[in-house]
Amino acid sequence: MKKNQYNKDINKMKKTNKANLLIILLFLTSVTNAYNLRQLSNKEGLSNSAILSICQDNERFTWIGTADGLNMYNGAEIHIFKPEINPLGSLSGNLIEEVWEGEHGIIWINTNHGLNRYNKKTKEIESYDEFEGKYFWTKTSRNEIFVINENNRINYYDRHQKKFIPIALPGIIKDDIRRVFIDKSDLLWIITNKSVIHTIKISFESNTPAFSHVNDFIHDCG
Structure with a gap:
């Protein structure tokens, strides 16, 4: 029953996020004040086309939470984070509901199975499963x-x-x-x-x- 409901929720998100199948990312270059438009989708390596959250950190990296993994776009390529991929710790869930930047170098990730803290410098992930739900x-x-x-x-x-x-x-x-x-x-x-x-x-x-x-x-x- 839970699996069927999960599939229904994912299908609903895909329908309501059709505009996100191609994400237009707008980067502001502080030196030239020029705008650089890029289009990203699962064709370019995005882990999933259902986009749930987007956050740009102070280094202008863009973090994209999807229904199947977290994606980090550095302006040139996409890096994917999933429970089974990251070698130093792992995300507690693959459904990335929200992403936000904490103290310098820290990214917080709210998943369907708990809260996670990612250190960009050490590349370590700490999971706080007490916040599941x-x-x-x-x-x-x-x-x-x-x-x-x-x-x-x-x-x-x-x-x-x-x-x-x-x-x-x-x-x-x-x-x-x-x-x-x-x-x-x-x-x-x-x-x-x-x-x-x-x-x-x-x-x-x-x-x-x-x-x-x-x-x-x-x-x-x-």
Whole structure:
């Protein structure tokens, strides 16, 4: 049953991503301010034509998450990451739902079987299988990563320990959350499905961040 549903989801993504069968990647060259247009598809080596996410890092490498693998395009060629390919660790899943850049040289990959952290310098992949399933992530302007995957708790990624530290966050129900983000003043916004917006201040005075409730708002976002 799960396999049939998975196939239906993939077929649906392929239909809704017809425009992505040929991805037009736009690169801005800072020196000449010239635009260089390239077309990429599975004919050029893309691992799958169903595109789920795209991220360009600070080196202007483009990371393309598909329904069957992660692709990195450096302007000349495509490198593919799949669970069975990478020699130093492996992606926890092949369905790449989201890709984003963390601290310098780090790429975070959200797969169908957990969260992954890729180090571009060492080419190592660390997997965090505790985040398999539905969860919400956000980051500060300094690329501090936070993940909510269960009630009354938020997880903070400690770069020194290279692991997520759980921190109590009373009153937060994961299934009620619609969206999570952190603004430039380190204010955590949690928008719920029950017409409430929670705002929580994050303080970084010690090694572990502290949270203090600021306010609740009523919203009418439908």
